[in-house]
Amino acid sequence: MIIPVIQNVLKLNDEVAAMNRAMLRDAGVFAIDLIGAPGCGKTALLEETIRRLDGVKRVAVICGDLATQRDADRVARHGNGAQVVQINTGKGCHLEANHVHQALQQLSLENVDILFIENVGNLICPVGFDLGQNVKVGIFAIAGGDDKAAKHPALVNEARLLLLSQVDLAPYVPFDQEQFRRDIGLINAHVPLLPLSSVTGEGMARWIRWLRLRHACQSPLALQVR
Amino acid sequence: MIIPVIQNVLKLNDEVAAMNRAMLRDAGVFAIDLIGAPGCGKTALLEETIRRLDGVKRVAVICGDLATQRDADRVARHGNGAQVVQINTGKGCHLEANHVHQALQQLSLENVDILFIENVGNLICPVGFDLGQNVKVGIFAIAGGDDKAAKHPALVNEARLLLLSQVDLAPYVPFDQEQFRRDIGLINAHVPLLPLSSVTGEGMARWIRWLRLRHACQSPLALQVR
Numbered sequence: 512m513i514i515p516v517i518q519n520v521l522k523l524n525d526e527v528a529a530m531n532r533a534m535l536r537d538a539g540v541f542a543i544d545l546i547g548a549p550g551c552g553k554t555a556l557l558e559e560t561i562r563r564l565d566g567v568k569r570v571a572v573i574c575g576d577l578a579t580q581r582d583a584d585r586v587a588r589h590g591n592g593a594q595v596v597q598i599n600t601g602k603g604c605h606l607e608a609n610h611v612h613q614a615l616q617q618l619s620l621e622n623v624d625i626l627f628i629e630n631v632g633n634l635i636c637p638v639g640f641d642l643g644q645n646v647k648v649g650i651f652a653i654a655g656g657d658d659k660a661a662k663h664p665a666l667v668n669e670a671r672l673l674l675l676s677q678v679d680l681a682p683y684v685p686f687d688q689e690q691f692r693r694d695i696g697l698i699n700a701h702v703p704l705l706p707l708s709s710v711t712g713e714g715m716a717r718w719i720r721w722l723r724l725r726h727a728c729q730s731p732l733a734l735q736v737r
Numbered sequence: 738m739i740i741p742v743i744q745n746v747l748k749l750n751d752e753v754a755a756m757n758r759a760m761l762r763d764a765g766v767f768a769i770d771l772i773g774a775p776g777c778g779k780t781a782l783l784e785e786t787i788r789r790l791d792g793v794k795r796v797a798v799i800c801g802d803l804a805t806q807r808d809a810d811r812v813a814r815h816g817n818g819a820q821v822v823q824i825n826t827g828k829g830c831h832l833e834a835n836h837v838h839q840a841l842q843q844l845s846l847e848n849v850d851i852l853f854i855e856n857v858g859n860l861i862c863p864v865g866f867d868l869g870q871n872v873k874v875g876i877f878a879i880a881g882g883d884d885k886a887a888k889h890p891a892l893v894n895e896a897r898l899l900l901l902s903q904v905d906l907a908p909y910v911p912f913d914q915e916q917f918r919r920d921i922g923l924i925n926a927h928v929p930l931l932p933l934s935s936v937t938g939e940g941m942a943r944w945i946r947w948l949r950l951r952h953a954c955q956s957p958l959a960l961q962v963r
Contacts, residue, residue, distance in 0.1 A: 550881020604861040635830040654880035655776020
């Protein structure tokens with residue numbers, strides 16, 4: 512009796528994710544499911560990203576956490592008018608499509624170019640759940656150690672882009688970037704790795720370029736032209 | 738049909754945890770379930786802890802990870818004869834009592850004073866599973882940000898000791914220790930917080946004293962005397 516129940520739960524999740532994907536596609540929104548460990552710098556990255564996208568792209572953020580609305584407050588403070596929704600999962604270790612579906616109904620999607628879904632801080636459980644995003648982006652922190660890609664192959668495999676955050680801390684912690692890249696290459700030879708720092712701004716221009724290009728490629732207009 | 742299945746799984750876990758607890762108690766072993774995010778410094782702490790306990794207490798370590806045996810290799814290298822077992826959970830986001838039960842059968846418990854169970858790097862899922870440990874110890878990293886206690890109340894509530902690791906990075910990252918302590922106090926007024934660094938050694942002597950005292954209180958002899 513166990514297996515059918517689990518299959519039904521995942522099947523239902525996938526059906527809701529497909530609804531989300533259709534809503535986002537119809538509105539021309541490029542949606543990112545941002546996955547990383549607690550404290551790897553997801554919210555700091557989003558604050559700086561929104562600042563840099565001000566006047567360039569219209570942004571919305573869905574923040575997932577077990578408790579508190581601190582991330583949503585931070586994003587809203589730096590938001591330049593970004594739309595922000597906080598989801599509290601209670602004891603839930605990941606977002607599911609249903610959470611995102613409820614959040615989408617709080618947003619004016621026609622006024623959004625790029626949607627960031629900041630998943631619950633967790634390198635494991637969020638990977639298996641489709642939310643209706645266009646891409647999953649994985650984020651590792653340099654203070655978290657160079658073994659974390661090898662230890663989390665499912666995320667490396669699913670991600671279309673990997674970020675290495677906190678590179679401003681590189682002088683103060685041991686981290687073998689060559690080894691880290693080698694580990695990633697063995698798991699997923701196609702995923703690019705972008706080192707960056709939301710403190711010093713290193714790598715941020717490339718990240719912003721990637722976002723703008725991905726949104727441009729995503730819009731129905733671009734698809735007609737190309 | 739869902740609820741009974743989940744209850745059975747947890748009930749089975751608790752039964753195996755009780756078996757583990759009995760085995761550990763009979764052998765006079767003090768067992769810690771060490772829970773923290775990926776990259777918060779669990780393995781580095783254990784390496785330094787084992788070094789300092791050399792000739793003082795006999796140590797064993799069970800390392801949990803999705804993939805690789807890198808942690809077990811690191812611990813074994815610094816091991817001073819510590820017994821080490823690696824558990825690979827595949828996609829499993831936490832250790833369960835059954836994993837630990839299998840690992841215990843690989844150890845000579847009669848030659849162990851303190852057992853560290855290094856759980857899978859995850860601040861959420863490991864909290865709900867009894868492994869048969871004496872205490873759960875939570876570890877937060879200073880590079881992970883001062884909001885992580887408030888965001889993970891279940892761990893703060895379950896832990897008998899909280900560690901704040903990587904305090905050597907305090908000059909390089911923003912972290913409000915007063916706010917962090919206030920958040921903890923609101924969730925669990927009884928749990929002590931010990932800041933430490935396995936790089937500089939700050940706080941390590943207090944941690945080692947705590948371990949020695951807890952092991953001494955745990956042994957059947959101590960219980961008879963007191």
